[in-house]
Amino acid sequence: MQACRNQNEILMLDALGELNDPRMRREWENHLKTCDGCRRERASMLALLGRVKDAGMPPELSAEQADAMAKTIGWKLRNERIKPFQETPRRFRFMPVLAAACAVIVVVLGGYRLQQHLSVPGNEMEMSADLMLPEDLEIIKNYDLLKDMDTIEKLMHVVDIPDNGPGTEEDAPEETQGMLRDENGKKYA
Amino acid sequence: MPSADEDELVRRARENDPAAVDQLIRRYQKKVYSIAYQMSGSDPEDARDCAQEALIQVFRNLARFEGRSRFSTWLYRVVVNTCLDARRRRRRWLQMIFTRRPEKQDAVDTDPVLDNLPAPEDGTDPVSNVSGEELKRDVTDAMRRLSDKQRTVFQLKVFQEMSIPEIAAATGMAEGTVKSHLFRATQSVRDQLRCWAEI
Numbered sequence: 001m002q003a004c005r006n007q008n009e010i011l012m013l014d015a016l017g018e019l020n021d022p023r024m025r026r027e028w029e030n031h032l033k034t035c036d037g038c039r040r041e042r043a044s045m046l047a048l049l050g051r052v053k054d055a056g057m058p059p060e061l062s063a064e065q066a067d068a069m070a071k072t073i074g075w076k077l078r079n080e081r082i083k084p085f086q087e088t089p090r091r092f093r094f095m096p097v098l099a100a101a102c103a104v105i106v107v108v109l110g111g112y113r114l115q116q117h118l119s120v121p122g123n124e125m126e127m128s129a130d131l132m133l134p135e136d137l138e139i140i141k142n143y144d145l146l147k148d149m150d151t152i153e154k155l156m157h158v159v160d161i162p163d164n165g166p167g168t169e170e171d172a173p174e175e176t177q178g179m180l181r182d183e184n185g186k187k188y189a
Numbered sequence: 190m191p192s193a194d195e196d197e198l199v200r201r202a203r204e205n206d207p208a209a210v211d212q213l214i215r216r217y218q219k220k221v222y223s224i225a226y227q228m229s230g231s232d233p234e235d236a237r238d239c240a241q242e243a244l245i246q247v248f249r250n251l252a253r254f255e256g257r258s259r260f261s262t263w264l265y266r267v268v269v270n271t272c273l274d275a276r277r278r279r280r281r282w283l284q285m286i287f288t289r290r291p292e293k294q295d296a297v298d299t300d301p302v303l304d305n306l307p308a309p310e311d312g313t314d315p316v317s318n319v320s321g322e323e324l325k326r327d328v329t330d331a332m333r334r335l336s337d338k339q340r341t342v343f344q345l346k347v348f349q350e351m352s353i354p355e356i357a358a359a360t361g362m363a364e365g366t367v368k369s370h371l372f373r374a375t376q377s378v379r380d381q382l383r384c385w386a387e388i
Binding site for chain 1: 207210211214215218219222223226227231233236237240241244245248249321324325328331332344346347348350352353368371372375376378379382383385
């Protein structure tokens, strides 16, 4: 009689000692009471796993071998000057370094492009200056000189005024102006 | 094994106390050797080398143990990873040798059962010895037919009697994955060794 196919998983869980769910275990035990095939398959499986385990057991590690192994490990650890409490140095990692380099390049290029973009209004100003009339440009270029000349002109005007101050022509005596008036009040030289 | 005692030993080992390191080595070396034996194809010499290397790795990386799991769980994980690495290295090395010098393969055409027979003066039953060696060879063959993950999970379950959550912690797999590998491995082993179940 064959074991039930639908019980295969539970059979293996049971044989491996992993049937921990109480409800499943109860159902499985009830099934085993009635199913001869599953019962025999379970017994066969347990026997096989027992034989496999016995066959796969390692030969006993002798006391000398164990001692020699422990001493070798201790010696190697001491000899390598291993300090377990210290972190081992980080290894050079290529990918993070490459990613960081790419990020720097992107930032630099981005900054350069941004700078170019922001410098466009300045260019517009330069272009509008090109479009200005040459006379205006001449004035702008010689603005300082013109300012100086204006100052000099004002100074000369002040210097040219007579000593009695900057009075009006009406206030000034007629002799000093070099003008005479006729009977109608009109001036003549 | 009292946990507080082990925690104290681990703390001292982290502080580079040789006595604590020695005590931890002696406490776990048999278990580590046993895992290494099964994972290194049942070769005692390879198993000793692998166990030694695994324990060195454990104490070399002790600073990385954060205490979130039990020390033994972390240790088994390091041991399993070290043994898997050693097995991969050995397989690559063998592939390299046998692809360059294929004539060597014929030279290894000996019968391990007959090679490992005890001497007649041992006083043991030769029939049971032969059957034991045959079973051992068949078990080793059955293990070789499994994938790396299936073999590791099966060995930890059957030989080390670890529970599924413990295997999951030791291998870094999910419990469902462990269960699935365990089913497939058990089924495969059962199919290959069916004749031994009837004896």
